[in-house]
Amino acid sequence: MNKEKAQPLLSYISKYITLTPEEEQLLMSQIKYRKFLKGQYVIQQGDVCKHECFVVSGCTKMFHVDDDGQEHIIMFSIENWWTADMGSFITQTPADYNVQCIENTELILFPYDIIEDLYAKIPKLERFFRQIIERAFVASQKRIIRSFSLSAKERYKYFSKQYPEIEQRIPQYMIASYLGITKEFLSKIKGQIALEE
Amino acid sequence: MNKEKAQPLLSYISKYITLTPEEEQLLMSQIKYRKFLKGQYVIQQGDVCKHECFVVSGCTKMFHVDDDGQEHIIMFSIENWWTADMGSFITQTPADYNVQCIENTELILFPYDIIEDLYAKIPKLERFFRQIIERAFVASQKRIIRSFSLSAKERYKYFSKQYPEIEQRIPQYMIASYLGITKEFLSKIKGQIALEE
DNA sequence: AAATAATGTTAAACTAGTTTAATTTTTACT
């Protein structure tokens, strides 16, 4: 892939590790760039997840559809975030989750087929991904704690303080789904908060 | 540390990677073995987490005490599991969580000071830990989904089917905390389930 | 064997969040 388009990824990577020009070139030759339109699916529940995806621009939501047909949003990914069904990716079994673009989105894809080989050739990259996942894991555990120890109102306040840019870009009913509450109740909460001020 | 006591760890590691005798010896020289009594703390909220811990025998609980003084159990770790406040460990900042032994417990400790050096000397170990964390992350995300899409009764049934050995060993009020419900409500749920059969 | 502490149960009153359904507001399309 073309270096210019990969710039956001390269500067992101450089926060963790330093690649030599050769390593950078090798990496470039293996990863793929792809544009998606709003509404398009990057991964579909039931398919095997073939890529780890870095978001260059745009926004995606990752969600699970449960047995009652209800949609539960697990995460949003904007610029400089990752998205993938990690469980499906590492085991190459059918995905539990969907990833859909909620804006026109540019992604850089790390294909499953080459990633182990890339780790072998560039051990620093394995370090890089280890660190990324460590952080993702920490964030995920914190979210579990919040879901048990905070009320819906507190969780919403936390979200809107922590991710103000995301809140701007995303319809409220999706935020409700991310917070694990109904859109009606989020609407009520926002009304209450407005009165508090 | 002594090789005999490390046997469970070594066979666990061998499921992921193959170490040469020299690598194994290097690893052994860097990690520590330690016994804890029931009730002892391995990590305390507020302290910096200095080790990643592998459970050789016994059982620990990791929990967070919230602002209201309420205890929320994040995970249990039995034989062949890991425990640590990963967030505190990787950033070397004060821990959000406590780890306490709920049985007499034997741990193998991977000290923070040597782990990066160990990764450099044995890149395979970095691969090993990457894979462990990937799995932990996947499990954590699935738990978020369950906490949103399942009722308390369904979550309990899932837990008791998934971890029957853990359920045997642990008081019911701790399981309630892990499931994010009160002990009274878990008791009610168990009553209902008993009637269903 | 008795006594104490730890764990588990039951039930009534309560509350945070859901459901349903009707209405309003905002956004996108021709």
Place this chain on the structure above:
DNA sequence: AGTAAAAATTAAACTAGTTTAACATTATTT
């Protein structure tokens, strides 16, 4: 600009889970 579609609000009836408090059972210690 006008229309349709998507998103957000409101409110009443409901339910899953909490709180409080009293009691029962099981382990642990002496």
